[in-house]
Amino acid sequence: MAHFGKPAAGSWTEHFGLSTEPISYGDSISPEFYALEQEAIFKRTWLNVGRVEQLPKAGSFFTKQLDAAKTSVLIVKNRDGVIKAFHNMCRHRGNKLAWQDFPNEEIAGFSRQFTCKYHGWRYDLDGKLVFVQQEQEFFDLDKERFGLAPISVDVWEGFIFVTFNPDPQPLKEYMGKLGAGLEGYPFELMTQKHTYRSEIGSNWKLFIDAFMEFYHAPVLHAQQATDEESRKLQEHGYEALHYDIDGPHAMVSSWGGMAPPKDLSMVKPIERALRSGLFGPWEGPDIGELPEGVNPAKSKTWGIDSFLFFPNFMLLIWKPNWYLTYHYWPTSYNTHVFETSLYFAPPRNAYERLQQELAVVTFKEYGLQDANTLEATQTMLQSGAVTEFPLCDQEVMLRHMHTVCRDYVEKHKSDSGAVLAGTASPSNKGA
Amino acid sequence: MAAFPAQFAALEPYADWALPSESNRYAKRLASNMDELRAFYDTAMPLLESEADYLKNVSLDGISDEDLNLLRCLEALVTVSFPVEAWHQPYVPDSGAASIDVVVEPRP
């Protein structure tokens, strides 16, 4: 039984011009495909690495480990308050520049300059090489030529992005219609931050799959609701209010009857006592009118919008006026680091702090179930026993995301194929 | 360890739940059995229900040691509510070896 409308084409999938055929998960179980994704996607697109609040003053910095782009980046605010990004690598002999104790762990802090641990070369906040140990031993060393290698960096609504693309599309343009629809949301007011990290034994796309459909929620997370409520949820199943796709990006808009619930007996005692739960505190802060792109169906039952900004940045806007981000950082074809940050307006008292804690802990309990399911999925997909998987209309966003990945990889292959063909020397042709 | 505000004196036997980080609270939950979790829950939950107004008057700026102790203990109640109200076991069902670890959290 349908509860919400669908587009005239009859389904969201057909409305967006996507195939309705079963999909293959060949893109999630292959080291070769992952190597192509690194070049075609993670070295080409804009990647969100943090927020401006992480850089409060001149000299504030953080590092980000980007295995998928085969590097680590150093993000820093210079003396003029401008955010700069560099490969986190010394120009002398390539030592990793900013790290503590464990080279592969990310760090954050404050510094007037960066000193290499190896031979003591120093760089200022603009990446300029300012000191060389025993400079007279070098051969006409022109320090101007050996500053840190810069990376393109830009900020959208307080979110800091980098790209390794030598000729990037402007970030604002890259964010497209879905990004534009969120502009003006008061992200900067929500500075109470909780961040979680998890190493997941699955391809990065599998976790995105899990968070781009709610088809699984009434089943996998059944026990998180009261028995009566869980039975109803399974009977009705799940339908989104609205889906949208723009270029490589996509969004799903969903109802959220739990904030606040119609009937208090539907929720657990802790939720009743704290007037909070998965959807956050039932009564959120007043932040005025929401931007046009939030709750696009303008539904009264709206509860949450989930945006995927390709490739790996999800932004969830919840009705009680808080937001959450997910990032999925590949570390190999079948592992990734999953990061979640939950952002609230600063709590005004101990009760509000506890309301937020309940939302945070609820996220974690769900996430643990989702995470473990994925490792099992990855193992079975890798068996190769089955190669065709049917997706339903409520899984349209993940069908789109896998399609976009394949398209990026295909385009990269044909572009680099063209380059190779163009540069091949005659003597190689017959080989 | 600091005591609790007078109306929360019943929490004294559970003062060791007043832990500073979500990771400590979660670890203690996993290290406890259901009887221990239920005993803490059964004591703390009625206090949370009846003393919401008190908590709404506790500002986080310059919070007193007693109130901070209380807040941490009730943050632990949030963590413990899942085994008691939903799972009927200390750990999340079907979560296997998966772990999700806090890396940034507000204090208190």
Ligand code: FES
């Ligand atoms: S590698 Fe950095 S100073 Fe030598």
Ligand SMILES: [Fe+2]
């Ligand atoms: Fe889930």
